[in-house]
Amino acid sequence: xxxxxxxxxxxxxxxxxxxxxxxxxxxxxxxxxxxxxxxxxxxxxxxxxxxxxxxxxxxxxxxxxxxxxxxxxxxxxxxxxxxxxxxxxxxxxxxxxxxxxxxxxxxxxxxxxxxxxxxxxxxxxxxxxxxxxxxxxxxxxxxxxxxxxxxxxxxxxxxxxxxxxxxxxxxxxxxxxxxxxxxxxxxxxxxxxxxxxxxxxxxxxxxxxxxxxxxxxxxxxxxxxxxxxxxxxxxxxxxxxxxxxxxxxxxxxxxxxxxxxxxxxxxxxxxxxxxxxxxxxxxxxxxxxxxxxxxxxxxxxxxxxxxxxxxxxxxxxxxxxxxxxxxxxxxxxxxxxxxxxxxxxxxxxxxxxxxxxxxxxxxxxxxxxxxxxxxxxxxxxxxxxxxxxxxxxxxxxxxxxxxxxxxxxxxxxxxxxxxxxxxxxxxxxxxxxxxxxxxxxxxxxxxxxxxxxxxxxxxxxxxxxxxxxxxxxxxxxxxxxxxxxxxxxxxxxxxxxxxxxxxxxxxxxxxxxxxxxxxxxxxxxxxxxxxxxxxxxxxxxxxxxxxxxxxxxxxxxxxxxxxxxxxxxxxxxxxxxxxxxxxxxxxxxxxxxx
Numbered sequence: 001x002x003x004x005x006x007x008x009x010x011x012x013x014x015x016x017x018x019x020x021x022x023x024x025x026x027x028x029x030x031x032x033x034x035x036x037x038x039x040x041x042x043x044x045x046x047x048x049x050x051x052x053x054x055x056x057x058x059x060x061x062x063x064x065x066x067x068x069x070x071x072x073x074x075x076x077x078x079x080x081x082x083x084x085x086x087x088x089x090x091x092x093x094x095x096x097x098x099x100x101x102x103x104x105x106x107x108x109x110x111x112x113x114x115x116x117x118x119x120x121x122x123x124x125x126x127x128x129x130x131x132x133x134x135x136x137x138x139x140x141x142x143x144x145x146x147x148x149x150x151x152x153x154x155x156x157x158x159x160x161x162x163x164x165x166x167x168x169x170x171x172x173x174x175x176x177x178x179x180x181x182x183x184x185x186x187x188x189x190x191x192x193x194x195x196x197x198x199x200x201x202x203x204x205x206x207x208x209x210x211x212x213x214x215x216x217x218x219x220x221x222x223x224x225x226x227x228x229x230x231x232x233x234x235x236x237x238x239x240x241x242x243x244x245x246x247x248x249x250x251x252x253x254x255x256x257x258x259x260x261x262x263x264x265x266x267x268x269x270x271x272x273x274x275x276x277x278x279x280x281x282x283x284x285x286x287x288x289x290x291x292x293x294x295x296x297x298x299x300x301x302x303x304x305x306x307x308x309x310x311x312x313x314x315x316x317x318x319x320x321x322x323x324x325x326x327x328x329x330x331x332x333x334x335x336x337x338x339x340x341x342x343x344x345x346x347x348x349x350x351x352x353x354x355x356x357x358x359x360x361x362x363x364x365x366x367x368x369x370x371x372x373x374x375x376x377x378x379x380x381x382x383x384x385x386x387x388x389x390x391x392x393x394x395x396x397x398x399x400x401x402x403x404x405x406x407x408x409x410x411x412x413x414x415x416x417x418x419x420x421x422x423x424x425x426x427x428x429x430x431x432x433x434x435x436x437x438x439x440x441x442x443x444x445x446x447x448x449x450x451x452x453x454x455x456x457x458x459x460x461x462x463x464x465x466x467x468x469x470x471x472x473x474x475x476x477x478x479x480x481x482x483x484x485x486x487x488x489x490x491x492x493x494x495x496x497x498x499x500x501x502x503x504x505x506x507x508x509x510x511x512x513x514x515x516x517x518x519x520x521x522x523x524x525x526x527x528x529x530x531x532x533x534x535x536x537x538x539x540x541x542x543x544x545x546x547x548x549x550x551x552x553x554x555x556x557x558x559x560x561x562x563x564x565x566x567x568x569x570x571x572x573x574x575x576x577x578x579x580x581x582x583x584x585x586x587x588x589x590x591x592x593x594x
Contacts, residue, residue: 012475015127021471038488079103126464138449162391165429228342266299273403274300278389294386305410369459384426
């Protein structure tokens with residue numbers, strides 16, 4: 001039985017299949033409706049007892065008492081009855097008014113309580129995790145040269161998670177992505193590049209992920225605040241170079257961070273469509289541990305388009321001479337690099353830390369299992385946007401989706417759209433950090449990074465995963481609702497067993513109703529016989545049948561006298577609740593006393 005996270009804390013819950021959960025929800029909704037009816041029946045009996053006790057000098061067959069008892073099956077019927085009688089009664093108006101408000105209140109509750117409280121039975125679409133299903137591919141001890149095959153296998157294992165994240169974004173319009181947790185500011189236009197007057201931009205972004213988003217069972221208020229900023233960087237560009245042996249080959253060269261040891265290049269042969277390369281510089285020496293830098297180079301030079309663009313990454317020039325039927329623009333060489341910084345702050349109860357220090361020392365009160373700390377450090381130790389872009393490869397840029405046969409639409413492509421798509425996908429991938437550890441194939445030969453001496457560590461499964469096929473039900477609701485139903489039934493039966501004189505009055509009311517119905521049935525039978533001119537023999541047979549029916553009722557009455565008091569009370573309770581639920585015999589009409 002897991003604990004399900006909520007914005008206000010955790011709650012005990014049990015996960016079941018969705019089909020079973022819907023059946024249980026229907027059953028518990030019925031119990032809620034039944035609870036309202038039980039409370040209503042107790043109020044009806046209590047009200048009549050109090051009324052008969054106050055006006056004990058009056059005959060117990062007071063028309064008002066009989067009418068209320070006859071209409072006990074429905075709060076709506078009593079509401080109509082008492083409202084109509086309120087304006088005609090010369091005394092006891094306060095008593096009638098009380099019944100008006102009581103009936104109105106239960107009429108509202110009968111329909112609203114199941115609607116309002118039934119959703120509290122279902123908490124969410126979450127399920128506990130089997131510890132043995134958690135897998136984290138390990139990079140430990142892998143040499144980039146000697147273990148290239150193993151590195152490629154780990155890289156291949158991580159690709160599906162990246163594509164799942166970006167696929168969630170591509171399935172909706174990224175401009176209306178349904179969450180307030182992500183913000184990507186509109187581009188800030190900066191002073192153009194001094195040497196070429198090419199456009200300059202800065203784009204800021206931020207997003208927030210909570211412990212509840214991660215699926216943590218015990219720390220839903222743990223918060224990861226991600227804030228970053230990217231700016232176009234022309235100073236890293238060192239020049240464009242042509243190869244004498246291939247006049248169509250063009251290459252742009254860069255020095256990342258103006259570091260001579262970080263020489264990189266892009267060319268027009270990298271791919272038919274624009275493609276980006278992503279790099280992580282690591283921790284800034286002059287900033288906090290949580291502040292990381294990353295960069296991207298766009299390979300879009302000389303890609304052709306039928307329409308032009310003024311965007312920094314896709315700035316085009318006309319193709320001269322133009323060829324009929326061919327693309328008329330190509331991307332200008334020397335596109336700027338993208339220089340970015342990102343600050344990941346983990347917060348808990350007013351204290352801040354980095355992903356490498358999610359301990360109770362750095363964040364007092366946070367007792368996150370070491371295994372979960374290691375998982376977060378493994379996947380979120382670098383800016384998610386750069387690691388995601390690296391794994392997406394040719395699919396990282398939004399502009400690549402418009403490319404066909406070596407031509408793309410430069411006018412609809414922009415640095416902002418590319419970055420926004422990656423930021424949104426990074427948010428999805430961050431939220432799914434723990435869930436993704438359960439989705440790896442089970443036949444991989446790569447070492448599992450969570451194992452300690454070959455054993456599954458304690459606490460690694462203290463999170464839930466989200467699935468539409470699973471529904472989490474509140475344990476409190478599952479216990480309280482049936483217990484309350486049973487308690488109300490016990491109270492209801494106990495009230496009928498109380499040795500009070502007014503109880504006898506209620507029994508007389510019931511007996512009076514029975515006699516009225518018997519008399520009515522007898523008169524109807526007699527009238528029917530007269531109406532059809534039944535022969536004398538038929539009338540005698542008819543009279544004999546009526547007499548036998550009355551004798552049978554007398555015998556049944558004697559049998560009931562032999563029943564114990566508890567059995568009588570139970571049967572009476574069922575009879576009363578049956579009538580309250582609308583299945584009992586009809587009562588006298590309101591016109592009998594109005």
